[in-house]
Amino acid sequence: MSSEQIQKHKKEGGKLQWFFFVIVIPLLFAITLALIVLTIAGYNVFQISEHIGSKIPVVSNFVGNDEEVLQEENTNLLATIEDQKEQIETLQLDIESKDEEIQELNEQIQQLQNQxxxxxxxxxxxxxxxxxxxxxxxxxxxxxxxxxxxxxxxxxxxxxxxxxxxxxxxxxxxxxxxxxxxxxxxxxxxxxx
Structure with a gap:
């Protein structure tokens, strides 16, 4: 590599470093500081951002669906639980009727043995x-x-x-x-x- 290329490469690296040190890092620090101050002040920043994000057309697809999906899954799970409870009750009734039938048959067997x-x-x-x-x-x-x-x-x-x-x-x-x-x-x- 020639010295010109090295100088050019140093300038490109310097601009990128300058961008991170001057813009990105202070911006991240300011956002973090603002989140801490708002949280201490009693505002739920994440809830507010979710509410605002649900109104933005592209972002709303990512923000609001989780709650709706969870509610739908919860409803489906509750319906499944109810179905399974009904099945359990039906099976318990079947067991009770089979137990009664077994008891009647045992009584008949005992009577026949006595006879x-x-x-x-x-x-x-x-x-x-x-x-x-x-x-x-x-x-x-x-x-x-x-x-x-x-x-x-x-x-x-x-x-x-x-x-x-x-x-x-x-x-x-x-x-x-x-x-x-x-x-x-x-x-x-x-x-x-």
Missing amino acids: LEQNEQSQQERDELISNVTESFSQIKAEQAAQIIENLTDESALLILEKLPAEQRGAVLAAMDPEKAAELTQNFINPGE
């Missing part, structure tokens, strides 16, 4: 009674047993004949009226026909 236990007890008692009656029939003669069994219902007669040993069953059937013996034998072999 089953009663049926098992009555079946055991009935089986025990039939065993006792069968034991009694095995103690008497076949002719007397045949006369008694002929006068019973078919169901009762079949239950007793079923419990008797095969030899006694044959002797009782032989002592019965042949038609009644055939009918009982048929029902014994093919129940429900």
Whole structure:
């Protein structure tokens, strides 16, 4: 670089430095000092500048929208909260109805279990009674047993004949009226026909 270029470069640098030291720095100092004085005096400088800025056409796009956007977002969030509250209430009602349904079903299960236990007890008692009656029939003669069994219902007669040993069953059937013996034998072999 030649000395002329160096001199020219120093002059350009000097003008820029002069601009910062003489204009920019004092201006920034004056603005800062004014903001401090106005704030101490009780003025909200930022609110005033936002109010004035919202009236300027290009600047208003940057200044006033934040509050409107926040209000719109707040409204949307409140609506979402209300929707979710309604959904929660609906789900709680569903849960309550399902709980009631479960409780009713548990009660039905308990009733059915009680009935089953009663049926098992009555079946055991009935089986025990039939065993006792069968034991009694095995103690008497076949002719007397045949006369008694002929006068019973078919169901009762079949239950007793079923419990008797095969030899006694044959002797009782032989002592019965042949038609009644055939009918009982048929029902014994093919129940429900």
